[in-house]
Amino acid sequence: MLIFTLILSEVTKLVEEKLSTRVSKLPLSVIRILSDSVGSSDVIKLQAGDPDFPTPEHVIKEAQKAAEEGFTHYTSNFGIKPLREAISQKLKEENGLDYNPEQICVTNGATGALSLTLLALLNEGDEILLPDPGWPNYEHMVSVAGAVSIRYSLKRENGFTPDIEEIESKITQKTKAIIVNTPSNPLGAVFSKKVLEGFAEIAKRRRIYLISDEVYEKIVYDGNEHVSLGTVDDAFERTITINSLSKSYAMTGWRVGYVAGPKKIIEAVASLNSTFNACPSSIAQRAAIAALTGPQDIVKQMVAQYLKRRNFFVASLNEIPVVSATMPQGAFYVFADFSKFEKSSEKTAKFLLEKARVMGVPGNAFGPSGEGFVRFSFASSLEDLKEAAERITNALRAMSY
Ligand SMILES: Cc1ncc(COP(=O)(O)O)c(C=O)c1O
Incomplete structure (x- = not known):
């Protein structure tokens, strides 16, 4: 022994x-x-x-149907076209974001969307601004990409909203992007349009990307409204929108998320998706169409x-x-x-x-x-x-x- x-x-x-x-x-x-x-x-x-x-019953039924029909093979590394079309329509109707299906890549949850986006953007030594406190995986993903995390604080005394001047002071020549997460994990803060305008203005002036993690978009209370960062002023061109079906539809185990953004970035993400995952699960993608296009009550x-x-x-x-x-x-x-x-x-x-x-x-x-x-x-x-x-x-x- x-x-x-x-x-x-x-x-x-x-x-x-x-x-x-x-x-x-x-x-x-x-x-x-x-x-x-x-x-x-x-x-x-x-x-x-x-x-x-x-997970809603009609979503499970669609997955069963897909499996029985033999929809059990590799798909495009961008994700299947009907799903990208459904996402494109959802983003237009619900979020006011005009992404065509070629500007969307389906990934293994928002975790996949974020990690591949960061790998696509970051070089060794690049800096990226992250919320503090924020979802721990951001920092881990940045570290794996060889880049440096710089934190911007979300203080309780400020209602957990960012201080745009502090953010500005942390931007250097090496800053590539800012991650914005609203509604926020772990804070439950929902950023107003005015706060988002602050991010948009800095990003434009300092020529950096905004990575907008919107996975909790549907879970808001007390008449608060979720505003998508890409709709604010002219931030659209430099915003990469991340979302997922995990939280909205109780589908954490299905692993369906997506990234929408400038075509060149999406192509790079799809290429990384192909390298690391081949594609998202075929069956789960069919289920995701049912979730997005079915009853929302x-x-x-x-x-x-x-x-x-x-x-x-x-x-x-x-x-x-x-x-x-x-x-x-x-x-x-x-x-x-x-x-x-x-x-x-x-x-x-x-x-x-x-x-x-x-x-x-x-x-x-x-x-x-x-x-x-x-x-x-x-x-x-x-x-x-x-x-x-x-x-x-x-x-x-x-x-x-
Ligand atoms: C802020 C935030 N972003 C992204 C994710 C990842 O979600 P998923 O990969 O399940 O889509 C989570 C999960 O907890 C999260 O809290």
Whole structure:
């Protein structure tokens, strides 16, 4: 047994030594570390951004039909034409964006869209501006592309909206693009047209691209409206629009997303899609057409549920004296400030996991400005959220706050 263990550790060492620096720079998942540290049995998991609703039935039926018809082979690396046509129409009608099907590439989720777009744009040493806090994968993708992430802050005291002057001050000769994410993960902020005009103006003057991640576009509350960055002033020419069916249609596992933008960039993305993925899943693409062209009331029903859960959960957190949370205007996350209880977000997340058996994500996983916060997803049942709120309250009360 000892010999076996020794051999295994030698093999592990060898593999680690042979890994590319690109891969070894990737951080370990904080969520993984946390869940490994305690058993997962009675834990209420509010860490993932995955809708708890089933994929709509007509979407599943279309996938079944596609498989039965033998639509089970490679497709174009841009994605199938009827899907690109459906996306083009959706972008025109819902977003006011005039992309023709040749300006659209279907990818493995928005994750695929973003990673291939970044690979298509970034050279070694290029700089790109990212939100802080922001979705952690942006930074990892930039690092794999050999480029440098520069953070712009989204502060709670500013309603989690950007300071355009700060952004301007961070742009250098090496800056290639700015990533803009509204509605935002993890903050739930929805940027107004005026804020987006600020991004558009800088991008034009400094001749850089805007990468607009709009995956939560349909999940907005309280009469807020999602504005697509590409519609603002004359930003269209330099905007690359990223979207996905994952969140809107509870289709995270189907892996369908897309990128729309200038034709040359889309051709480069399709070529990378061919290199790394061949094409998106044929069956899932057919299902995506059904989702985009079928009844949309399903989306509204899901958003109505998220709204109820948001109102309950955020109010419950705010009843705890040491916790304070801004009401999210979009997406399905609440970014709660626990700094009066404990400055380290990792310590807080660990405490909540061990003592309340509730799993959230430490705020610093989203960037340095997230220190002191914990992100919870309310894409979980109201029952789970009620139980979680009670457990968090009791665990903190036991510490006499
Ligand atoms: C801001 C943001 N962008 C993109 C994605 C990726 O979504 P998908 O690859 O499932 O389309 C996520 C997923 O959590 C996200 O939060």
